[in-house]
Amino acid sequence: MAGEKKVKILLADDEPTILQFLDLGLTGEGYEVRLAANGTEALREAEQFRPHIVILDIMMPEMNGFDVCRRLKEHGGNVAIIMLSAKDAVEDRVTGLTLGADDYLVKPFSFEELLARIQARLRNQFPNLLGGVEIGPFRIDERRGEMLYRSEALSLSPTEYGLLKFLVLNHGIVLSKTKILDSVWGYQFGGEENIVEVYIRSLREKLGDKEHRLIRTLRGAGYRMDLP
Incomplete structure (x- = not known):
């Protein structure tokens, strides 16, 4: 991956198979990855890890992705949030984007598409890392x-x-x-x-x-x- 400094990505999803798949793929692309299995854990990891990008599932236990997105944006900092959802409802996309999400992907999605979305966020928000x-x-x-x-x-x-x-x-x-x-x-x-x-x-x-x-x-x- 281009750039001297590694891009840090936090994955938050309550489905272990998705976490394992994305962790393996993104680590192989040269990203530094941390995992969270629920909303509360995602907030805790975000505070410690200081990710550049958070890939955030909506339907998670303890705290849903919408609430996590809102909390992350309220705390400020230049973090890009890509929300994942099994729902293709327009209102879900509007809610996520209104709360500050930078992009939205509907499950199932291709890994190549996710990589393209990550690169787009890096170009817009973290061009110095590239x-x-x-x-x-x-x-x-x-x-x-x-x-x-x-x-x-x-x-x-x-x-x-x-x-x-x-x-x-x-x-x-x-x-x-x-x-x-x-x-x-x-x-x-x-x-x-x-x-x-x-x-x-x-x-x-x-x-x-x-x-x-x-x-x-x-x-x-x-x-x-x-x-x-």
Whole structure:
């Protein structure tokens, strides 16, 4: 697995066969894994282990996954939660996501799909653990604070780097100016929304995106990064 520091994953499920299967598979992929057989144990392990990712079953004894998810998010910290459920009910997915879950998988699922979801969470929340993240023509090197486009290093200010990284990691998603300001400039930013336009214009120039095919403007909605 790429990266110098091991990614820590906590598995919480009351089915021993699932725990054993995922433990074996994820350990083989190079992850550091801890197990919990119920909700109470999951909270205790999370406090001691400080995982980057928690794979959390909903139906568990002592404390269900929804309550564990809520408690983990209330305590703060940058932890990604992927919820597992035997139910495909929309209300379960909505409840989990509303409580702060970052992703949702319905049982039965393929191990390859779980790996893909884990990698997606790492790219979005812990890119520094991956060393370099390649997405389309971009490579993000979080350790060096460097962005490469078509193998060429871009000369970016810290704000330009943060904005471009946010656009690339969320490619294909329409991002409003408010969302961009909150995520890149921070909730305390007191300036005008037009600052986003200024930085988008600068990024387009540096990327040679004269026709706006890479960073698209969607009038009344925001911007979307479209990768080839």
